[in-house]
Amino acid sequence: MNYRHAYHAGGFSDCLKQAVLFWLLGALLKKPRPFSMLDTHAGAGGYDLAAPEAVRTGEWQGGIGRLMDDPPVPLAAYVALVRAAGCFPGSCLLARSVMRPADRLVCCELHPEDSAALKRRFAGDRQVAVHHRDGYAALKALLPPDPRRGLVLIDPPYEEPGEFSRVAAGLETAYARFRGGVLAAWYPIKHRAPVRDFHIALCESGMRDIVAAEFFLREPTDPTRLNGAGMVVIHPPFEFEPAARAILDSLSERLGTGEPGGGAALVRLVDE
Numbered sequence: 001m002n003y004r005h006a007y008h009a010g011g012f013s014d015c016l017k018q019a020v021l022f023w024l025l026g027a028l029l030k031k032p033r034p035f036s037m038l039d040t041h042a043g044a045g046g047y048d049l050a051a052p053e054a055v056r057t058g059e060w061q062g063g064i065g066r067l068m069d070d071p072p073v074p075l076a077a078y079v080a081l082v083r084a085a086g087c088f089p090g091s092c093l094l095a096r097s098v099m100r101p102a103d104r105l106v107c108c109e110l111h112p113e114d115s116a117a118l119k120r121r122f123a124g125d126r127q128v129a130v131h132h133r134d135g136y137a138a139l140k141a142l143l144p145p146d147p148r149r150g151l152v153l154i155d156p157p158y159e160e161p162g163e164f165s166r167v168a169a170g171l172e173t174a175y176a177r178f179r180g181g182v183l184a185a186w187y188p189i190k191h192r193a194p195v196r197d198f199h200i201a202l203c204e205s206g207m208r209d210i211v212a213a214e215f216f217l218r219e220p221t222d223p224t225r226l227n228g229a230g231m232v233v234i235h236p237p238f239e240f241e242p243a244a245r246a247i248l249d250s251l252s253e254r255l256g257t258g259e260p261g262g263g264a265a266l267v268r269l270v271d272e
């Protein structure tokens, strides 16, 4: 367990993930019925962008650092939430910040220090459960959620071989156990082949209604670099595609590097 999200928090790929996640949460909040969120790889909850880890990589400066002042309209509410958080909020803290009293959050995190940090952060919070356990196993054990409406986020570090396959299998498990749930998974784009195989696996899985939103800093030809990132969403709420397009356009405008092959793509992988 070498990966620590503190080095990468606030980078361009976090901004893509979070802007999409924030929109999905907003869609769930439009209906009065309470919702649940299962965050299978929850991280540490919140990150100090002045901490040595964040300073060492400086990744946030090419991400949230470029959005904080005068954010484009499609990102304005998300950036306002980040500003109000008092730290850079991770996925679970972002979700907790918008939840109503009957909504529920379940976080899984395997790194002992990060899961301890999460337990401290949410100590005494009756709407949040923190588990020091494998997030993929949690998809089998903890779905369907209560309330039986909501969102699953799968956001692993992709440091071990086979992670794309585990994510595809995890999505299938969630799809089978939580019918109608909104399922989202983040993925890195270093080069095209693993992403193509991941998309093919999703297309051949039998799951329906799948959209992928991808943002590229540059053509993904150098597999040693994070050249882009994607969010795949299954059962996206009504009007996700125009909203995702607006998010991607805003990210391209603000975070684009001008390198060849940079830009964004919104792909419907499987119809409803």
Ligand SMILES: C[S@@+](CC[C@H](N)C(=O)[O-])C[C@H]1O[C@@H](n2cnc3c(N)ncnc32)[C@H](O)[C@@H]1O
Residues within 6 Å of the ligand: 001, 003, 004, 005, 017, 040, 041, 042, 043, 044, 045, 089, 090, 091, 092, 108, 109, 110, 111, 114, 133, 134, 135, 136, 155, 156, 157
């Ligand atoms: C990309 S980070 C998550 C970031 C977080 N979702 C956010 O947006 O703030 C991936 C996290 O997964 C944790 N992790 C790795 N393997 C895991 C597993 N099998 N189950 C649960 N957590 C795991 C890592 O320790 C790391 O904190």
